[in-house]
Amino acid sequence: MESRLLDKSLNPNKLLKEQFxxxxTGSSLTEIAALSTIVPALVVLRKWSSGDNTRRDAAKKNGDRVLPVRKDWMQYFCTLVVDxxxxxxxxxxxxxxxxxxxxxxxxxxxxxxAVYIMFKRSQSHLKAGLSQLPSLRADISSYRVSVVLVTCLCILxxxxxxxxxxxxxxxxxxSGIMDLGVGSFVVANALVSRQARNITTMSFRTALSSISPLVFLGFARILSTSGVDYQVHVxxxxxxxxxxxxxxxxxxxxxxxxIHPKHCGLVGLLILAGYQIWLSSGLNEYLISDKRSADLISQNKEGIYSILGYWGMFLIGVSLGYYLFVDTSLKGKNRNTQVVKVWxxxxxxxxxAIILDSYIERVSRRMETYSA
Known part of the structure; x- marks a missing residue:
């Protein structure tokens, strides 16, 4: 403890940044919901106002070869500025x-x-307009890009x-808007994961190979933050x-x-429910406590125990991804029906989340209970 205080006294800027x-205590859930609505709404309006995707898709449908050397880079730059x-x-x-x-x-x-949609209805172009809507895969790509965008802006x-x-x-x-970042990344990865695509042939060695970049980045972050003496909230x-x-x-x-992706949603909900029961039975007091022993689990108790919450959330995302892209029983159904079900x-x-926050236990990033 004394050495930690000594380090802080030698680096007062780090201490000030940690205090900052x-x-x-975060914001209200209603304000977070409002902020979470703004980003996709802007993306939707931008897509509707742009005809670039429609023209590109039409060229692909006509079987035209699009040569990269013929690209109009000025047009791309203008599109980037407008975005x-x-x-x-x-x-x-x-x-x-x-x-x-x-x-x-x-x-x-x-x-x-809403006004735009009603205008399209009144112009009796609804059917044509819907046929030009981007695919669900494009929607998921937009969601993933939005997550990265908001994360970068907030971190900076x-x-x-x-x-x-x-x-x-x-x-x-x-919870603040930044507390949604990690959960959003987990869901974004789950939607396009191998499990969501029902690819079960991956061996354990392949799984280890696929996570090696994450392990490398994890250790790189430890070395980089300690090397530059950057503040890290324990x-x-x-x-x-x-x-x-x-x-x-x-x-x-x-x-x-x-687990078969058809059952991942139910299993994910059971894991989250079981984890919340465990927290309410006393685990939450252990995780909130600042006391740590010398063992590795106690030193990293918040991160290790929160794996259960992230895993449950990931399984729910896998189920949703399978439902949207793979489930053959949904082929041919109206896309609007799928969109409404997702909403x-x-x-x-x-x-x-509001009910659990009000009557069970407050939202907590430290215990990953907001995933419930």
Whole structure:
């Protein structure tokens, strides 16, 4: 303990940075829901306002060969600028200087989308418009890109005062918009995983090989943060653990315990329910406590025990990915029906999270209970 205090006294800037990101309680779930609505709404409006994808898809359907050397790079640059002005910049503003207008921006975007849909109906172009909508795979790609975009913006902005403290990671109980990042990555990976595509031929050696980059990044992060004496919040994952190790552990668990994607959703819910019961039985007090023994598990208790929450969330994502892309029983069904079911599922999870947060246990990044 004395050596830790000595290190802090030798590096006062590190101590100030740790205090700047410590003792935070997060935001409300309704505000997080509003912020989570803004990003996909902007992406949807940008897609609707652009005819690039439609023209490209039409060229592919006609069997035309598109030669890379003939690309119009100026057009690509202009598209990039428009994407930045219509998606990246608005997200950056709402997450910083316009944070007090988050609800208004969210409601306005939803109303704008609703008006556009009604306009398409009134123009009797609904059928044609729907036929030009991007595929579900394109939607998932947009979701994954949005997750990376918001993560990068928040990670870069969190060290500045212009970034609202309630958006940063909460200390123990509560949640900020940054607390959604890790869960979003897990779901994004699950939707396009081998398990979601019902590929069960992967051997254990192949699974180990596939997680080797994550293990490498995990150790690289340890070495880099310690090498530059960067502040690391021990209460997030533990002394040595980080999110790369969590992703690797989830991948190994999923490879060892092979579950058909049809049943992954139910199994994932059971794992989350069992983990929450374990937490309520006393595990939460152990994880919240700052006391740590010398063993490796105690040193990294937050990261190791939270694997159960991430695994349950991953299995639910696998089930959803299988339902959207692989399940042959859904072939030929109206795409709108699938979209509506996904919306209902998302709303159900939001309502469930609010109920659990109010009556069971507060949301906690430290215990990964927000995955429930």
């Amino acid at each position: 990101v410590s003792n935070l 930045y002005l219509t998606v990246v910049l608005p997200v950056l503003l709402v997450f910083t200087v316009l944070d007090e207008w988050a609800y208004m921006c969210s409601i306005s975007l939803v109303i704008l989308i 902005a969190v060290d500045f005062k212009i970034f609202p403290r309630r958006y940063a990671k909460a200390e123990t109980y509560g 209460g997030e994952y533990g002394v040595h653990w980080n999110f790369f190790f969590t992703l690797a552990a989830v991948s190994i668990l999923t490879s060892i315990v092979r 209902v599922l998302a709303a159900s999870f939001w309502i469930l």
